[in-house]
Amino acid sequence: MSRASSLEVTFAPVRSQTAFEETMERIGTAIKLGVLAPGDRLPAERELCGKLEISRSTLRQALTALVQSGHVVAARGRGGGTFVAERPPPLEPPSAELLHNWREACDTRLAVELGVATLAAQRAQPERLDDLVELVAEMDDMVEDFGAYRRADVRFHIGLAETTGSHRMVVLATEAQAAMTDLIAHIAHPVEVLANANAQHARLVAAIRERDATRATAVMAEHLRGTEHVLAGLLPESGPPVY
Amino acid sequence: MSRASSLEVTFAPVRSQTAFEETMERIGTAIKLGVLAPGDRLPAERELCGKLEISRSTLRQALTALVQSGHVVAARGRGGGTFVAERPPPLEPPSAELLHNWREACDTRLAVELGVATLAAQRAQPERLDDLVELVAEMDDMVEDFGAYRRADVRFHIGLAETTGSHRMVVLATEAQAAMTDLIAHIAHPVEVLANANAQHARLVAAIRERDATRATAVMAEHLRGTEHVLAGLLPESGPPVY
DNA sequence: GGGAAAAGGTCTAGCGCGAGTACGTTCTCA
């Protein structure tokens, strides 16, 4: 069984995303997460395609699609450019695939965030933690507005990943947040739940500041369990992967 | 700074591996990890390309390359097939890129394994843990033979990932083991180090059996720190990513 | 006012990967 299971992983489908798809997802995700805020200007096409290491044609395909979906607007002429739309379109409901595998998405996020908590406790610079403490304080005033709270929450978790000094952790944390945003955007979040979650943020930073990796990791696990319980009450149990 | 760092992630190069590259890496990794043992027969080409969801041409490209590198041998005719070589070629030294980013590879592995530890403590079925206990006992007799020990170690960590019931964790754990194998294959492993590591395996399984997620996670963190310290003593500090 | 500059928008030529398919070759087993 163990053997069969391992081979299943080895011989699972090789599915390579196209450059077009990945580009669209990257930029679309950054907008959904608030990493790119409404009104922000993207780099010029000729510059951006260099950074992404794709041809301009491919980049334009992605940008055209994002214009059509209303995520960005393009302005011609000098001083023009591609801008994040001021009124971005509402988030789509989570895909059938994500709904089906929501527990695996949560598992992945758990792994990433536990790693972040442990590494942050070992490496975080105190000054960076001050910024996070400040953010947590601000978030206490956002518990009535889930949209604002959620954007700040993303900043908190990605900011925490940055304190590890590990580029890879930032990438993984961003991906994890993207998956969660799709899942939780459409469900109700009572004020008490958000207030409690933010109190956990505070305890988390405190544990990290004291360099107590074990406690930080435990607090993080508890923090994420909250989300998982909410989802478990609303979504059907995960099944085998759907292709 | 936080802003710049986030955008750096968003606008990082999009480099999609080709189907050929990923296929070769998949099978090559399975062989290096011992998931595919010497003498094992791979599925027939026409069957395998179906599982991998690639065309036979692409699969053959990968297999031809693996034949030339000596990882597999092909036999024609009825009863033939593609077999893992009995005497696989020695592992290549780690790539310059991996050496440069070894700490990030360790960080990623830490995250995955902490997630596995926590989830296993919540979900592992006791019978599966019995198998792991047995494996740990066998490993005590392998501390003199690093090759054998390492293959069993891979089985242990992947087997543990399987107890979480999360497909994704198995995939991530396999990838993490592959990266580590490249790093540690060429360095000395004194008997005492291996014996100590295996004692940690035993304590880990014990904590999981008691459903003590916090302790399991802490033991796992300590277990991995051992490897990291060994590497830190032998390898130069990681720098910024190299492209 | 009139360039020059900086942006997005359009078009075309061409390459390489990968899908799909047909046929050839070699070996073993019944």
Added chain:
DNA sequence: TGAGAACGTACTCGCGCTAGACCTTTTCCC
């Protein structure tokens, strides 16, 4: 000795992507 199961080879076709030249719009600044 033939059937069958496997690898080996050869070909075409289409799509994604690259690369580059050129057009159009807008604004800044002399």
